[in-house]
Amino acid sequence: MALLAISIFLTYYFHAILMLGTVFSHFFYIPIILTALWWEKRSILVAIFLGGLVVISSVLYRPDLLTLNDYGRALMFVVIAFVVASLSEQLKGREREEKKQRDLAQRYLDVAAVLFVVIGADHTIRLVNRHGCKLLGYREEELLGRDWFTAVVPEASREGRRRDFDAAIANNAAFPGRRENPVVTRNGDELILAWQDTVFTGDDGRAAGIIGSGADITDRIRAEEALRAAHGEANLYLDIMAHDINNANAVTLGYADLLVEALEGKEREMARKLRGGISRSIKIIQNVSTIRRLHSHETTARPVDLDAVIRDEIAHHPDARIAYEGKPVRVMADDLLPEVFANLIGNSIKFGESRAEIAVRVEKGDGTVGVSVEDTGPGVPDAVKPVLFTRFARGTSARSGKGLGLYITRTLIERYGGSIRVEDRVPGHPECGAAFRFTLRSDRTPEPPVSPAPAAGRMITARP
Structure with missing residues (x-):
């Protein structure tokens, strides 16, 4: 408004006071541009007013000096106002859109x-x-x-x-x-x-x-630290308990062996049952330790000599009838692989007793190794097969255990990238024995030279 007042004064001063035809109208562009920036299209009215002011002033005070130039100047005021107003409107529209997008993004971020x-x-x-x-x-x-x-x-x-x-x-x-x-x-x-x-x-x-x-994640990190501390403390108690129980079991087992040797008849049978109970206690402690190692991820898969693992387990049962044709095969596993064969062969011996015959077979495949442990024992009923490898699942016989051995076996094999299933040794005849079949990943690195194993070829350990 101050600039408009100055424009009016200058027009009057040059035409009415100085009686000059020339008005320094370049100054008029300043209010026109400013109003175009601030008021947009309404600035055209200001341009028309200033242009009309110049023409009317010339007509009133110096009509002899009015030229086409004055009309052109007035028209230029309007054109400049229209162009600047249009550009200003576009810029403000972009600013409004950008602000809208920023506000929308801010709302997204705020929620x-x-x-x-x-x-x-x-x-x-x-x-x-x-x-x-x-x-x-x-x-x-x-x-x-x-x-x-x-x-x-x-x-x-x-x-x-x-x-x-x-x-x-x-x-x-x-x-x-x-x-x-x-x-x-x-x-x-x-x-x-x-x-x-x-x-x-x-x-x-x-x-x-x-x-x-x-x-x-502060609370989560602190909770994990507290959980690790509690887990470590619990493991310490378990280690102490397992160590002390194993020491007590070892002493008791030694005395039980002495009683079996010293007693006769019914007393010897009672001593044998005592020894069996101690052995089951030792197996429970071993299963607990194995499960702890499974869940602690202490080991990683590496090449393991499968043939050596199987031979070592067979050597633990010198009185059993086990057939195995040795094959120098390496698989991806860890130090817990012997637990698989300990559980499978141990189950075959436990349920089949002395009359059962056990066969261990190994077949190389494309990137995998198939292993089967078959026996001529009482077999696995069809109703039990689907849940046999689940935790705490038990068989139907009086000799069924606590349901941890086969659960550990399945967990280990799946950890190594394989799978396990149970079938009838003779299809359709569960009473003719069970066949546990599982796969392991083979080691693809070049195999080292294999030293001759004792009792090469077909190895059968039979009861005397």
């Missing part, structure tokens, strides 16, 4: 239950969502514009994180994957965030900053 932050290449915080402010204990205006590393990164890791940030900006690539990053709240509490970020670029294609997101 997210994780921290979202945009950090510029100069380390300043450009944007932070509502949950991030709440998590860090600041208001949004207290964080915007501040140095991210100075404001929220712990001093101990500040320089390292700053170097990683600058390297990501320089390479235009953020650190891949998720990682755990600590942050410090306004109250000085340290939180651990599951952090992931990405670099964003400007219009010139250069890295302009990093967009980061972090989920608070």
Whole structure:
């Protein structure tokens, strides 16, 4: 309004006072452009007013000097107002759309239950969502514009994180994957965030900053630490208990063996039952230790000599009738593989007693090795087969155990990447014996030279 008043005064001063035909109307473009920027199309009325002012003033005070130039100048005022107003309208429309998109993005970020932050290449915080402010204990205006590393990164890791940030900006690539990053709240509490970020670029294609997101996993980390501590303490108690029970069992087993040798008749049979109970106690402790090792992931698969494992297990049963044709095969397993054969051969002996014949067969396949343990015992009823390998599943005979042996066997084989099933040794006749068949992954590395094994060829251990 001040510029319009000045324009009116200048027009009157040059025409009425100085009696000059020339008015310095270039000055009039300033109010016209400003009103076009501020008022958009309404600035055309201002341009018409100023153009008309020049023409009417000339007509009133110096009509002899009125020329086509004055009409052209008035028309130019209107054209300039229209063009600038149109451009201003487009720019403001883009600004409104950008603001709408920013507000929409901000609303999306605000409803997210994780921290979202945009950090510029100069380390300043450009944007932070509502949950991030709440998590860090600041208001949004207290964080915007501040140095991210100075404001929220712990001093101990500040320089390292700053170097990683600058390297990501320089390479235009953020650190891949998720990682755990600590942050410090306004109250000085340290939180651990599951952090992931990405670099964003400007219009010139250069890295302009990093967009980061972090989920608070402090409680989970502390719970895991407490769980590990409790797990370690429980394992300590189990180790002490297993050690002491095994020592007691060893002593008791020694005395039971002496009683079996010294007694006769019914007393000897009672001593044998006592010895069997002690053996079952030892087996329970062994199963518990095996399950602990299974769930602790202490070992990883490596090449294992399958032939040596089978021969060692057969050697533990010198009185059993076991047929096995040795084959130098290596499979991917670990130190717990003998448990598979201990359970399968042990079950065949336990259920079949002295009359059962056991056959162990190994067949090489394409990347796998098939193994079967067959016996001529009482077999497995069809109703039991589907649940035989589940935890605590038991057979139907009086000799059925606690249901852990075959569960451990299945768990181990699946851990090695194989599978196991039970079938009838003679299809359709469960009473003719059981056949446990499973697969293992073969070792694809070149096999080392195999030294001659004792009792090569077909090996049969028979009862005397």
